[in-house]
Amino acid sequence: MSQKCNRDGKAGATDKTQDITNDDKLFEGAHVSEYHVPKMDCPSEEGMIRMALDSLEPSVILEFDTPKRIVRVFHHLELRDMVEDRITSLGLGARLESTNAVDSEIIHKARLTAQNEEAEEAGILKMLLAINAVMFITELVIGWWAQSTGLIADSLDMFADAAVYGVALYAVGHGVRKKLRAAHISGWIQVILALGVLTEVVRRLVQGSEPESNLMMVFGLIALVANVWCLILIAKKRNGGAHMRASWIFSANDVIANLGVIIAGGLVAWTGSQYPDLIIGFIIGLIVLVGGFRILKIKS
Numbered sequence: 001m002s003q004k005c006n007r008d009g010k011a012g013a014t015d016k017t018q019d020i021t022n023d024d025k026l027f028e029g030a031h032v033s034e035y036h037v038p039k040m041d042c043p044s045e046e047g048m049i050r051m052a053l054d055s056l057e058p059s060v061i062l063e064f065d066t067p068k069r070i071v072r073v074f075h076h077l078e079l080r081d082m083v084e085d086r087i088t089s090l091g092l093g094a095r096l097e098s099t100n101a102v103d104s105e106i107i108h109k110a111r112l113t114a115q116n117e118e119a120e121e122a123g124i125l126k127m128l129l130a131i132n133a134v135m136f137i138t139e140l141v142i143g144w145w146a147q148s149t150g151l152i153a154d155s156l157d158m159f160a161d162a163a164v165y166g167v168a169l170y171a172v173g174h175g176v177r178k179k180l181r182a183a184h185i186s187g188w189i190q191v192i193l194a195l196g197v198l199t200e201v202v203r204r205l206v207q208g209s210e211p212e213s214n215l216m217m218v219f220g221l222i223a224l225v226a227n228v229w230c231l232i233l234i235a236k237k238r239n240g241g242a243h244m245r246a247s248w249i250f251s252a253n254d255v256i257a258n259l260g261v262i263i264a265g266g267l268v269a270w271t272g273s274q275y276p277d278l279i280i281g282f283i284i285g286l287i288v289l290v291g292g293f294r295i296l297k298i299k300s
Contacts, residue, residue, distance in 0.1 A: 030107060033080060033099040035071045039092040040064075041253070048294060052086040061110050074102060074110055090297055125165045127233055128251075132162035135226045139219055146215035149204060149281025150261045153197045154223055156288045157257050160190055190292030197285035201278050211277040216265030224258035227251050257284050 039045060046064055049071060053060050060083065061074040071094070073083050080099055087094040136158040143151030163186035230251040260280045267276035 030074055030102055031077050031080065031099050032102045032106075033073045033075065033083060034097045035073070035087055035094045036097050037069050037071055037087070037092045037094045040066060040069050040071070045090075045092055045294070048090050048092070048297070049087060052090060053083060056082065056086075061107065063110055063113070074107055091294065122169065124233055125169055128230055129162055129165040129169065131226050131230055132158045132165065135223055136162055139223060142215060142219050146212035146219075147204070147209045148211040148216045148261075148265075148277050149197060149201050149209075150211070150264045150277045150284070151216055151219055152200065153281040153284035153288070154220070154257055154261050156190070156193050156197060157254055157284055158223070158226075159193065160288050160291050161251075161254065163190060184296060187292045187295030190288055190295065194285050194289035194292055197281060198289065201282045201285065204274065205278055209274050209277075211265075211268050211274055213265045213269035216268065216277065217262050220258055220261035220265055224255060224262065227254045227258055231255070257287075260284070 037045070037049070040049070046066065049064075050062060053062065053073065056075070056079055058076055058079070060079065063072040063074075064070075065072075071087070073087075075083055084096055136155050139151050139155030139158060143149070143153075143155055166186070234251060260283070264276040264280040268274065
């Protein structure tokens with residue numbers, strides 16, 4: 001019985017290896033193009049690049065080094081110009097550094113790395129999605145009750161994160177059209193909500209508001225704890241998959257926004273003025289708006 005199981009196990013492993021090897025043969029004579037992408041500092045930009053290149057035929061393999069803002073694209077030589085056009089059209093400042101021939105062994109390692117990273121990241125992405133989704137709803141409701149544009153805008157920052165993780169999970173097992181549609185839907189929602197927050201900032205600037213400083217600081221602190229929790233979840237994989245390294249940077253940036261809300265709440269309490277709340281709300285709302293427009297630039 002155990003011998004049969006062992007034989008079956010070996011056969012399964014052999015079949016899987018054979019499938020990967022067969023796929024690698026499709027990349028014989030392939031090249032690797034290395035791009036420097038200055039504005040790639042979070043999962044949304046990485047997702048944009050993946051989406052933009054996903055429909056290319058023959059397919060390409062991607063490697064991301066987010067801390068260094070580097071993307072490596074393994075592709076057939078005839079796709080070089082098309083790859084460059086799609087990456088540069090995203091508005092991330094991408095610049096082609098080099099294109100070189102690459103052997104099959106490097107292609108094989110790149111494909112195995114990509115598959116392992118996808119499997120390891122799925123569980124963490126689900127946790128990140130859940131945390132950010134809960135905080136989006138919580139901060140949105142409390143922000144509206146507390147008359148705080150800072151909290152409302154920070155909730156949209158949470159939504160932007162949740163949208164990125166949600167699209168990444170949804171994309172698994174779906175075709176290019178559904179991936180693109182999901183990304184565009186999240187982009188439009190971000191744009192609409194961000195414009196709503198910016199409009200609300202202007203309305204409250206004209207008509208006045210009385211933000212609740214205590215609620216701002218308390219829920220800004222809760223959001224801070226949530227993002228620190230995200231950092232802890234990502235910490236074990238921060239030096240592993242490229243998407244996890246990018247997620248670490250993304251959550252670290254969110255911590256800055258949370259601190260901004262807390263500081264604004266303190267300034268509201270100290271000065272009795274609504275302006276600190278309006279300023280932080282405008283800044284975060286503008287960041288979310290720009291992120292939404294970037295997602296909408298993704299092409300099939």
